[in-house]
Amino acid sequence: MKKLVYLFLAGFCLSSGMAQAQSKTTKNPTEPDTIIYTKDKTIKVFGSSWAYTKTDDGKWVLDFEDEHEGKDHYKQKKNRFRTGMSNDIGINIWPQDSDAPQVKPWGSWNVALNLSGIQELGKNFEIKTTAGVSWYNFKFEDTNIVPTKTPDGLEFPEFTGDGVGTKSKISASYANLTILPTIKTTNQKLRLGVGAYAGYRIGGRGKFVYDDADGDKQKLYEKSNMYVQDFRYGLRAEIGVGDINFYINYDLNELFQENLGPQVQAISFGITTFDIN
Structure with a gap:
């Protein structure tokens, strides 16, 4: 009798693990992947650039870059x-x-x-x-x-x-x-x-x-x-x-x-x- 109980519990655990594994690998076609969209705008004037980037939370971030920055030209x-x-x-x-x-x-x-x-x-x-x-x-x-x-x-x-x-x-x-x-x-x-x-x-x-x-x-x-x-x-x-x-x-x-x-x-x-x- 104990052997039957052990076999039943082992089979139940095995079937539950397989179901969970299948649920992790199968995607619901009605639920699309999450995609983060960003927008970029770059303005260049006389060798300097201003880059505006829109993040996924709706905020704009400004980055300034000079083409001579970091150089020992001058x-x-x-x-x-x-x-x-x-x-x-x-x-x-x-x-x-x-x-x-x-x-x-x-x-x-x-x-x-x-x-x-x-x-x-x-x-x-x-x-x-x-x-x-x-x-x-x-x-x-x-x-x-x-x-x-x-x-x-x-x-x-x-x-x-x-x-x-x-x-x-x-x-x-x-x-x-x-x-x-x-x-x-x-x-x-x-x-x-x-x-x-x-x-x-x-x-x-x-x-x-x-x-x-x-x-x-x-x-x-x-x-x-x-x-x-x-x-x-x-x-x-x-x-x-x-x-x-x-x-x-x-x-x-x-x-x-x-x-x-x-x-x-x-x-x-x-x-x-x-x-x-």
Whole structure:
């Protein structure tokens, strides 16, 4: 009798264990698995990123990351002096004056070839020193005037010869020195520099181009200083966004010698490029 009781209890335990094992391995098709959903939003601006992550309990978590963080990039460049080439390409204008012919911006090119040195004084500050040569070109809207240097000053008479004027301009070249303190973001994606420059004139001329009665192109040159000032000085600003750099120069002195030309101050603006080691 005891043996039958033992066998019954053993069979009952065995069947109960199998049922529990089966219940653990069998999924109820009406009860789906639990899934945790999250949402991510990442905003990247100038090398820095802000990541917003929504957790399963509905909260948003903000993570900030700078691509330069943890690197010794700026530590290596601190107090480092670098040199290279920089070039300006832009246009020249002057504010309209009653005695001055109107300047045509397209064709009034401002070109500069420079040797630059940059002294980094910290992560967010540097000083750029530039020495080079620039060319002022002022192309006139009225292509039928002839820039003429006379003992009494610069004049712009109408062309009276046989033919039609196609180009009228004056130009001057300067050797310049510029100093530009600059502040910048840590990742160098935004830069702002404001400084000053001074230059000495090394060349100048007037030019008039016309088509004669036969349709042939003729050129007249006035190889002189055209009463342009020997010295120039002014303010310069540079704005850098990413890999693009804009500049503007504003002459504080008048372009022409006193009482010998129009009372105008030159303004130049455009894009500057760098090849700095």
